[in-house]
Amino acid sequence: GAVVSQHPSWVICKSGTSVKIECRSLDFQATTMFWYRQFPKQSLMLMATSNEGSKATYEQGVEKDKFLINHASLTLSTLTVTSAHPEDSSFYICSAPRAPGPYEQYFGPGTRLTVT
């Protein structure tokens, strides 16, 4: 079956630095990808919709200047957390619709971000 990968699987960074997380669809093309954030023992909160070749669509309350999304190709979307702070520490998960779609999703394994 189709696979979505994320890199890195975990990252520790210092407060004030930026971190880039990659989401790749390995054997299918994804014009749309979704980025979620999940705090410990909580559900997934949709942050933004990543659209290939156009601007991302952010959910209400998500700062687009802080969470930069670039969907440069049909198989790659990146999420950059800029000027990270400890409260940005979370589990970030991406997903991409799978056929017949659009609602069934393939999820990446997630990236654990810890900001110290």
Add this chain to the structure above:
Amino acid sequence: SQQGEEDPQALSIQEGENATMNCSYKTSINNLQWYRQNSGRGLVHLILIRSNEREKHSGRLRVTLDTSKKSSSLLITASRAADTASYFCATGPLNAGGTSYGKLTFGQGTILTVHP
């Protein structure tokens, strides 16, 4: 925003027993899905039930949907220790196009523990 509520929040059973998890939602939907998440990992799609369906089976999984009550249940029969995970329901909105394309709204999840 989270529209799904699941109960119980946590369920602990013995291997071989059945596990039932419930999900309620607030708005009209196109479909409802159930996902599984092992600790610290991505989500795995289990089953999708469309709004015009009432029941669906997949292996040891049985899903029901009652659109009049805006609720769904997931039954796992003859549970195994390997079924230990968090289970989330997710709903897809009626409108699949535009800004709603592929968007899912997740419930709070049920943590299932199956003791060997």
